[in-house]
Amino acid sequence: MFSTIERMELLDLSEELSEMIMHSDITVQYLHYYHELKSSKESMDKINRFVKLKELYEEVQRFGRYHPDYTRVMKEIRETKREMDMDSNVAQFRIAENKLQGMLDEVSLLIGHAVSENVKVPTGNAFFDSSSGCSGGCGTGGGCSCSA
Numbered sequence: 001m002f003s004t005i006e007r008m009e010l011l012d013l014s015e016e017l018s019e020m021i022m023h024s025d026i027t028v029q030y031l032h033y034y035h036e037l038k039s040s041k042e043s044m045d046k047i048n049r050f051v052k053l054k055e056l057y058e059e060v061q062r063f064g065r066y067h068p069d070y071t072r073v074m075k076e077i078r079e080t081k082r083e084m085d086m087d088s089n090v091a092q093f094r095i096a097e098n099k100l101q102g103m104l105d106e107v108s109l110l111i112g113h114a115v116s117e118n119v120k121v122p123t124g125n126a127f128f129d130s131s132s133g134c135s136g137g138c139g140t141g142g143g144c145s146c147s148a
Contacts, residue, residue: 017107026103030096036089043089050084053077 021027037043057077060067067073084090105123112121 021103021107024103026096026099030093030100033089033093033096037093040089043087046080046084046087047090050077050080053080 060073112119
């Protein structure tokens with residue numbers, strides 16, 4: 001019965017933590033910019049155009065310079081990506097997304113290190129992973145010399 005009570009307390013605390021994250025300023029800002037991005041027809045058109053070109057780009061990459069449309073596709077993809085990146089809705093969303101990811105990485109590290117300093121927390125962020133000697137989630141069982 002004791003382990004059941006501990007588990008229930010742990011579940012309650014995890015729900016409380018998730019509520020705190022969901023109501024944080026960073027998450028609220030992220031959701032705001034997400035909805036602004038999704039509701040902007042102009043921004044979504046730029047994203048959709050980039051996604052379509054990306055598929056063509058991947059096809060061209062299979063053949064490299066020998067593909068007949070290589071130069072045209074490479075130029076178009078760079079121009080379209082620049083146009084998409086310069087869109088204010090996309091830029092604001094990406095900034096908010098990076099802030100949210102940073103907060104989630106920090107929370108993951110705090111939880112992981114509360115268990116043990118040796119717990120590997122794959123954040124995917126070199127800033128957080130530098131202390132572990134691993135670039136995050138290598139999945140090689142120490143093959144990258146991260147001493148997993």
